[in-house]
Amino acid sequence: MDELLERVRGALAAEYPGAPNGRVRDVPDRRAVRWYTTTGLVDRPAAMRGRTALYGRRHLLQLVALKRRQAQGHSLAAIQAELAGAPDEELATVARVPQELLTTEPPEPQPPARPRFWTTAPAPAAAPAADRPAAAPAPEIGAVALGGGAILILPVRPSAADRTAVAAAAEPLLSLLAARGLLDAGRGPHTDDGSPS
Numbered sequence: 001m002d003e004l005l006e007r008v009r010g011a012l013a014a015e016y017p018g019a020p021n022g023r024v025r026d027v028p029d030r031r032a033v034r035w036y037t038t039t040g041l042v043d044r045p046a047a048m049r050g051r052t053a054l055y056g057r058r059h060l061l062q063l064v065a066l067k068r069r070q071a072q073g074h075s076l077a078a079i080q081a082e083l084a085g086a087p088d089e090e091l092a093t094v095a096r097v098p099q100e101l102l103t104t105e106p107p108e109p110q111p112p113a114r115p116r117f118w119t120t121a122p123a124p125a126a127a128p129a130a131d132r133p134a135a136a137p138a139p140e141i142g143a144v145a146l147g148g149g150a151i152l153i154l155p156v157r158p159s160a161a162d163r164t165a166v167a168a169a170a171e172p173l174l175s176l177l178a179a180r181g182l183l184d185a186g187r188g189p190h191t192d193d194g195s196p197s
Contacts, residue, residue: 001030004055004063011064011097028063040084041066041076057102061091068094146170148183 009027025032036042042062045053062083069079083091142157144166150173152166177183 001033001053001055004059007060007101008063011060011095011101012067033063036066039080041080058088060097060101061088061095064095064097065091146174148174148178150174150177150183
């Protein structure tokens with residue numbers, strides 16, 4: 001990253017009036033580059049070698065273009081709207097980096113440019129098909145709390161009488177589950193409507 005920041009400094013040495021106010025650094029530091037990366041103003045590193053992040057030509061163009069726009073008084077939000085995901089040609093036009101700073105760099109794998117999804121109109125919504133069958137309503141389901149945390153889920157909502165009959169019929173199953181330690185001993189009996197008492 002230090003080499004990248006040095007190249008940014010070299011690229012801004014010519015034709016750079018500096019930031020219009022004292023609150024913006026002329027050359028970003030490591031922390032600023034990381035923050036620009038998290039906000040999408042600068043792409044993530046092209047690769048990692050251990051704990052060392054590798055940056056390429058595109059990163060240089062992004063940082064210099066960003067600083068030039070800041071020097072013109074643009075806000076970071078406006079710069080992000082203009083340059084996030086911009087192609088290299090557009091970044092090169094804004095950045096005006098001297099050619100010698102671009103050609104001395106060894107080629108590194110470049111990450112793909114982030115798409116500028118907000119600048120593309122959404123696809124038209126598909127017209128509803130007249131022959132498409134209407135969606136069936138979701139079936140209503142019901143449950144009977146059997147005690148000890150066991151719940152029987154049914155494809156219909158049972159009546160109170162159904163709940164009582166099912167709970168009585170489930171006694172042998174509950175005894176087996178309790179004997180095998182498969183029930184929650186701390187859970188008390190449940191009411192007929194399935195809620196804990």
